[in-house]
Amino acid sequence: QSSVTLFGIVDANLRYTKASGQTLKQLGTDGLNSSRLGVRGTEDLGGGLKAGFWLEAALNPDTGTADATRFWGRRASVSLLGDFGEVRLGRGKTSTRLHIDDFDPYSTTGLGDVSKVYSVLGSGSDTLNRSDNMVQYFLPTNLGGFYGSVDVAAGEGASGKKMMGGRAGYKQGPLNAAVAYETTTGLANDKYKQFSVGAAYDFGVVRPSFNYSENKFRAAKQTIYTIAATAPLGQGQILASYTDSKANTAAEAISGVGDAKLLAVGYVYNVSKRTALYTTAAQIKNNKLGRFAVAGSPTVVNGAKSSGFDVGVRHSF
Amino acid sequence: QSSVTLFGIVDANLRYTKASGQTLKQLGTDGLNSSRLGVRGTEDLGGGLKAGFWLEAALNPDTGTADATRFWGRRASVSLLGDFGEVRLGRGKTSTRLHIDDFDPYSTTGLGDVSKVYSVLGSGSDTLNRSDNMVQYFLPTNLGGFYGSVDVAAGEGASGKKMMGGRAGYKQGPLNAAVAYETTTGLANDKYKQFSVGAAYDFGVVRPSFNYSENKFRAAKQTIYTIAATAPLGQGQILASYTDSKANTAAEAISGVGDAKLLAVGYVYNVSKRTALYTTAAQIKNNKLGRFAVAGSPTVVNGAKSSGFDVGVRHSF
Amino acid sequence: QSSVTLFGIVDANLRYTKASGQTLKQLGTDGLNSSRLGVRGTEDLGGGLKAGFWLEAALNPDTGTADATRFWGRRASVSLLGDFGEVRLGRGKTSTRLHIDDFDPYSTTGLGDVSKVYSVLGSGSDTLNRSDNMVQYFLPTNLGGFYGSVDVAAGEGASGKKMMGGRAGYKQGPLNAAVAYETTTGLANDKYKQFSVGAAYDFGVVRPSFNYSENKFRAAKQTIYTIAATAPLGQGQILASYTDSKANTAAEAISGVGDAKLLAVGYVYNVSKRTALYTTAAQIKNNKLGRFAVAGSPTVVNGAKSSGFDVGVRHSF
Numbered sequence: 001q002s003s004v005t006l007f008g009i010v011d012a013n014l015r016y017t018k019a020s021g022q023t024l025k026q027l028g029t030d031g032l033n034s035s036r037l038g039v040r041g042t043e044d045l046g047g048g049l050k051a052g053f054w055l056e057a058a059l060n061p062d063t064g065t066a067d068a069t070r071f072w073g074r075r076a077s078v079s080l081l082g083d084f085g086e087v088r089l090g091r092g093k094t095s096t097r098l099h100i101d102d103f104d105p106y107s108t109t110g111l112g113d114v115s116k117v118y119s120v121l122g123s124g125s126d127t128l129n130r131s132d133n134m135v136q137y138f139l140p141t142n143l144g145g146f147y148g149s150v151d152v153a154a155g156e157g158a159s160g161k162k163m164m165g166g167r168a169g170y171k172q173g174p175l176n177a178a179v180a181y182e183t184t185t186g187l188a189n190d191k192y193k194q195f196s197v198g199a200a201y202d203f204g205v206v207r208p209s210f211n212y213s214e215n216k217f218r219a220a221k222q223t224i225y226t227i228a229a230t231a232p233l234g235q236g237q238i239l240a241s242y243t244d245s246k247a248n249t250a251a252e253a254i255s256g257v258g259d260a261k262l263l264a265v266g267y268v269y270n271v272s273k274r275t276a277l278y279t280t281a282a283q284i285k286n287n288k289l290g291r292f293a294v295a296g297s298p299t300v301v302n303g304a305k306s307s308g309f310d311v312g313v314r315h316s317f
Numbered sequence: 318q319s320s321v322t323l324f325g326i327v328d329a330n331l332r333y334t335k336a337s338g339q340t341l342k343q344l345g346t347d348g349l350n351s352s353r354l355g356v357r358g359t360e361d362l363g364g365g366l367k368a369g370f371w372l373e374a375a376l377n378p379d380t381g382t383a384d385a386t387r388f389w390g391r392r393a394s395v396s397l398l399g400d401f402g403e404v405r406l407g408r409g410k411t412s413t414r415l416h417i418d419d420f421d422p423y424s425t426t427g428l429g430d431v432s433k434v435y436s437v438l439g440s441g442s443d444t445l446n447r448s449d450n451m452v453q454y455f456l457p458t459n460l461g462g463f464y465g466s467v468d469v470a471a472g473e474g475a476s477g478k479k480m481m482g483g484r485a486g487y488k489q490g491p492l493n494a495a496v497a498y499e500t501t502t503g504l505a506n507d508k509y510k511q512f513s514v515g516a517a518y519d520f521g522v523v524r525p526s527f528n529y530s531e532n533k534f535r536a537a538k539q540t541i542y543t544i545a546a547t548a549p550l551g552q553g554q555i556l557a558s559y560t561d562s563k564a565n566t567a568a569e570a571i572s573g574v575g576d577a578k579l580l581a582v583g584y585v586y587n588v589s590k591r592t593a594l595y596t597t598a599a600q601i602k603n604n605k606l607g608r609f610a611v612a613g614s615p616t617v618v619n620g621a622k623s624s625g626f627d628v629g630v631r632h633s634f
Numbered sequence: 635q636s637s638v639t640l641f642g643i644v645d646a647n648l649r650y651t652k653a654s655g656q657t658l659k660q661l662g663t664d665g666l667n668s669s670r671l672g673v674r675g676t677e678d679l680g681g682g683l684k685a686g687f688w689l690e691a692a693l694n695p696d697t698g699t700a701d702a703t704r705f706w707g708r709r710a711s712v713s714l715l716g717d718f719g720e721v722r723l724g725r726g727k728t729s730t731r732l733h734i735d736d737f738d739p740y741s742t743t744g745l746g747d748v749s750k751v752y753s754v755l756g757s758g759s760d761t762l763n764r765s766d767n768m769v770q771y772f773l774p775t776n777l778g779g780f781y782g783s784v785d786v787a788a789g790e791g792a793s794g795k796k797m798m799g800g801r802a803g804y805k806q807g808p809l810n811a812a813v814a815y816e817t818t819t820g821l822a823n824d825k826y827k828q829f830s831v832g833a834a835y836d837f838g839v840v841r842p843s844f845n846y847s848e849n850k851f852r853a854a855k856q857t858i859y860t861i862a863a864t865a866p867l868g869q870g871q872i873l874a875s876y877t878d879s880k881a882n883t884a885a886e887a888i889s890g891v892g893d894a895k896l897l898a899v900g901y902v903y904n905v906s907k908r909t910a911l912y913t914t915a916a917q918i919k920n921n922k923l924g925r926f927a928v929a930g931s932p933t934v935v936n937g938a939k940s941s942g943f944d945v946g947v948r949h950s951f
Contacts, residue, residue, distance in 0.1 A: 071383035388700035
């Protein structure tokens, strides 16, 4: 009687990482997509109106752990959908994160995850990725390619949680272009601000993409350029990205923050629609006091490199 | 091959609460029903006998958290069912809580939750709501309207857990009337005792209900009267309740306990069988040293008011 | 669209345990099988190749708790299966544990659990039962009765986790015979080693089984003999096992370790394929400084007995 879908992903790999002279051999996870288990469903309310819910939990197949802090931390929401679009209440990705995912061939996951060189610049922002207590509004999908969303999150008296943001974009045929903006009330009620603009064009043989992000808190500022490309090859595709993240002097005064370059390249082989084999090689090259690191890296000392290589399998259900 | 049902509720709201001069704007949860995810099933064993199980987990869609202490804390049980009734082993609601739910239009949930003015009176009882380690027996459902249950919970050497209780009632046509009693071994092996008697009659245009509860521990005693009513209105119903909770002098000596009055009124609009929009306004008015508070309230100082208002959506699956 | 199976077990009992003059009456769990909830599935990739996943969580129906450390701690894995066998990545039972389960009529569960007299001998090994970070290879199932598996687990820089092991066996008609070996890098990089050899033969009226295990760490050594039998009786079977666990002098120097004898006897009545009633009586008799205890036992003093009796129900779905 119940129209519920149980879905998920289990992604595990053999991973080798290296930083500052230390190496680590791991059974790693989440090389291509984040492992998860979810339950979702919609109900037709008549008159074009729908209600829906979505619960999605992170999990680590290497150790069997779940998210100890927020079990349903990937997404927990209830929605009303109609001709007007979607109103969604709960926890989930912010509009800015949805934007950055779209223009990162690694969708902010695995060794190539571009968000590894993004910093909250000491603001205490808890919304770099997802946000609690959100009301989100999404435009309907029939606006001739225009899409967009607006987020408002209640702070509920805690620092780093009160957030407003949104994105606006145009996706038609081979083109996708968008801007996103977000501001979160952090330390001492000062605002952490993220601005992003990105574009991608699918030429068929290759889909180059570009993104520029600015992160600001007080005088500190990061400017982050990413150029990337995906290209179909055989029964799969090549993924490559290059990111140049620059910190101004005020940002460099924050522990762990500095200039950094991230280079990632990999190949995904689709065994079937649900199962893929993949490999990724990535390196973050820090400058000065930067200590940015790839997923699963040993501890990085100031200004050192962090690199990793993995071969894995991703199974969706 | 497996006759398992996955079910649940996601309930989120925009909530405004106020107490002692402080206000809080929240993305609240559980305004009409508690959010949950569950798995349950039964197996026909032949000869009128059945086996069944029930696992039900609380969750908070505003932050994606689950119950960090007891993941399946709402209910975890295995049952044998037959002509004799049901024998159930595990954790779940006590008979007294099932009774109070029945005569509270808010089913002890949300801003109108009547149990917010119930106290364990310093006994350390862990069974006000649900109990661990229970063996429950439920009468069969074909006794001409008579229903009842008996609970026994093993203390397993811990204080506040050893419990015995039960309820007996009659529900036929528009009438429902019942009594419930429970005793839990608390601090220094003294007993915390709850007695409740309630009745409701459905006149069609309105269903008034009444409940009287006594909570006792040593010399401390709470006497709690609730009068309430539900009335169909359009595609929904009005809910209203008024509770007068009195503490004797010994009870007033316990931190946070005092006389209190709870008033709650709201409307539920059923968009469909599974989806409802709702609004509730409620206030607890404390006396002397009482600090009872509505759900999601800011901290209440002695003898102050705590009030709240919400507008939300509840989606069942 | 998704070929996912939701499965599980809820097992609860009335249990009475006794040790060193203390007794405990409990609503116990996991008397016959461990309570669990799982999700698993496979995908046909064509050409005889399959992908599969398995997520399995422990739970306690007496209190509604889950595994607070590793939610999916029973198993979390992704597999590729084909004519070559199965390659499995993730967390799960080690080959040695699979071996011991096979020759213990209680499958290392409940009051009769043979692993209660197994010790890691102060090595800090985390792989006595299951292992994180494993790559497992299982032989195909069509080798004329021969079966086997190989495990390799990454230590990832933590003590007690780096593991290698495997098992080899022959199971055809009434005969099952196997050996298993495992070595885990523990304290100060010294190895904890387990060797096991077991056999069982099903005569129809009775299936006797035998297992011998050696656990070693530095100079400490345990030698453990188990003789056991299962016999069909009516709509169920009798289970009985006797284990003699001996510790050498170096092992006896380790807190809680000593000689011990475990005797367990019980009956399982299969109400249906999925539901069983069961009863077990078991006793561990410690010698010298041993403090081994049956499941749910009160604290055991050096050299004392620990015993238990339960009557319960196990429901699978």
